[in-house]
Amino acid sequence: MTGLLVVTAVPAEAEAVRQGLADPTTVTVVPVGVGPAVAGAATARLLALAEAAGRPYQGVVSAGVAGGFPGRVPVGGTVLGDHSVAADLGAESPEGFLPVEELGMPAELLGAPSVLAADPTLLTRLRQRLPGATVGPVLTVSTVTGTVTSTAALVARHPTAVAEAMEGYAVAVAADQARLPFVELRTISNPIGPRDRAAWQLGTALTALTAAAAALGPTGDQAATPPGC
Template sequence: MRVLIVVATAGEAARLADLPARVVVSGVGPVAAALATARALAREPFDLAVNAGIGGAYPGSGLIPGDLAVSSVIVQADLGARDGEHFLDLAALGLSVLPDAPHAGLFPAWEGARALAERVGAACGPALTLNTVTGTVEGALALIRRFPSVLTEGMEGAGVAHAALLAGVPVLEVRGVSNPVGPRDRASWRIPEALMATRRGLEGLLGIG
């Protein structure tokens, strides 16, 4: 299986460079991730596009720093409109991320996601993509109300998923947990452990070890 791995930073890429896959650095955010993914998929064929990196875990997910999460669906969670205290997604607005079909920015993950999660000891559930990282308890709880089984938050997954959809390539998001979603407490972040978890998930995907 030919695998494209899209990461946000050069530091993440350096830890994955020896894997038997194409590793591409996109930059931060869904737009950068979509552009980098589209460019890579146009240059050579791949069987799977993977957004890999670290991310926050939502309260109630059961995940702690150093754990691993695999996406069952990738959601562009902040694309829509606010009507007072209410959030309206694209489906509610009658809009779409595609020019010719309804699509509210929910991208189903690769069919092998749950089997991979079981194999590597990861959780499997929704992965949210946001342009702005959630920094309050209230913000985290509002997203949990919209997506009750949500696991993680990142900034690139939906961009990779959108480009993969247009190219007809399955997509997956693999996130090592570095911190809880909510108030930013940098002292509690566990980035090395999160990066190790991400690598473990990718090694399981690629059949290493």
């Protein structure tokens, strides 16, 4: 059996995770690209190749930096997602945003619900190893929130959400389809709100990601090499 697959968006996040691993031989870290489409497709491919090679992964983590909701998690803080949410999957209406489940489609056509819970065992293990982490829903969006109006709308729809990123839900769907445990691990580079790219503290978030990666302990008994990569 191989170990844990950790999926990041960009190489800098992957390198930050690798630097913090206590035992890199049981954890595979792969940067797959930015956004839900490429993240979901690439993760599904990695999982399928590993299964076909007879070396399936034992769990999946979506890791990287994120925006944090002000007052809920500070810049440099660590977040564990107890749920990964497809925050913009649905439709606009005069009454406000409607999640995909409220569009009248039969449940069997949806493929997956718009909110996926983290695996309780994996989440508990990481909570024990990261006692200072903020735990709560992490939103997945295709467009990064950058205005006061859009931030207020997200807060109203997701009053307990702690962070926003662009890949977690898609990676969760791939893990769910493969019947594998999943959790989302994020560190905060900026507050969610009016976009100010110059104020993002990426270095701080990446340093925090390296520290948090130490919690990703061994889950398998053999080295986890990503098949087909």
